Amino acid sequence: MAIGTAVGNLRGDGRGRTLLAIAFGWVFVLGGRFLVPSVLPQVKTAFAVGDLGAGVAVTIIWAGYAVMQSPAGLLVDRLGERLLLAGSLLLTAGSVLVIGLAPVFVAFLVGCGAFGLATGLYGPARGTALSRTFPEHDGAAIGATLAAGSIGSAVLPFLAGALVETAGWRLVVAGLAPPLLVVAFFAWRSVPPRPESTTPPTAAPGDLAGDMLDAVRTKGVAVAGAAVTLMIFVFQGVSAFYVTYLVTTKPFSQTVAAGMFALVFVGGAIAQLGGGALADRVGERWLLAGVSAAGVPLLAAVPSVGGLWPVALLSVLLGSRLAVAPITNAYVIAVLPEQVQGVTWGTLRTVFFLLGAGGSTLVGALADRGLFDEALYLLAALTGLAAVLYAFLPTRAAARTG
Secondary structure, X not given: OHHHHHHHHOOOOOHHHHHHHHHHHHXXXXXXXXXXXXXXXXXXXXXXXXXXXXXXXXXXXXHHHHHHHHHHHHHHHHHOHHHHHHXXXXXXXXXXXXXXXXXXXXXXHHHHHHHHHHHHOHHHHHHHHHHHHOOOOHHHHHHHHHHHHHHHHHHHHHHHHHHHHHHOHHHHHHOOHHHHHHHHHHHHHHOOOOOHHHOOOOOOHHHHHHHHHHHHXXXXXXXXXXXXXXXXXXXXXXXXXXXXXXXXXXXXXXXXXXHHHHXXXXXXXXXXXXXXXHHHHXXXXXXXXXXXXXXXXXXXXXXXXXXXXXXXXXHHHHHHHHHHHHHHHHHHHHHOOHHHHHHHHHHHXXXXXXXXXXXXXXHHHHHHOOOXXXXXXXXXXXXXHHHHHHOOOOOHHHHHHX
């Protein structure tokens, strides 16, 4: 019932087409970022690198994504969302060709960096466009979009795992370019330009920096930011090596392991769609704390759970942690002052993802030392810390005044 009501609130006045375009773009932007980990076994063989090298490649993707958040947020305030969304998709199409054609590992890493930078343009524009288009139902709109991304993250890596043995990892990665070009055109035609009345005047650099600093000093932004950074760090570590872990430690083929990875995002899509709508109705604090706390035993159980169906169920439940993203995103955007919303949100996302990007490198380094299980226990402990932080999150009204 809640999901059906939420979907009804997102339609009408041409807003459904805007939501559809942004969501479709996110399917390929996010799905593409998780496609690379699904072909890491073949990439490692092709370039003769270990788990640490593979982890560095994934970290570079997410670090590039993180670095671009702040300038992308500034560009949102100056150029509007439509240009950034379509431009991000066009540049991403070019970057996957660089990755697929890379002759040596260094060139592969350059392609990963370009991919991260190109996709980094999408996130801030996606969030502010949805918040502006759906001011009363921003949690549901962002949740629906991130759920679409989770579906892409389920389908694309699964297809990659199924096709990589016959088509090769290069063709699988480069094959993302055509749909990205199509979706870029759709976004340009469907996302309206930002109204002049909502484009903030250019502020002096000193004034802008002061307003941004005031915004991020509030308790709500600080608590939400610290907690979501921990959740991102953990998920980077898990997602980068979930397929590799299952192939290495469980009796699963790569196709089956890719299917398990897909189930994580199936669970995530359900949690994001329902979680964003529920947060709009009941508030964020205990929902975020509860979802995070539930992730602790789930992560800790990964090393000990065996068998096809138990691992499948665990994979779906692991995806519930993805509900944190739409709820936290909507909360932070809502409590930021409108005059610096875009640039501050972009800067915060740079911090979140730059720090979070280290998760894959940490897990890769521990895995090379035979400490795969211990890495998962460490990630579970960090998830517990995020749950404690979320328990202190103030309401939106209190955050705006504090």
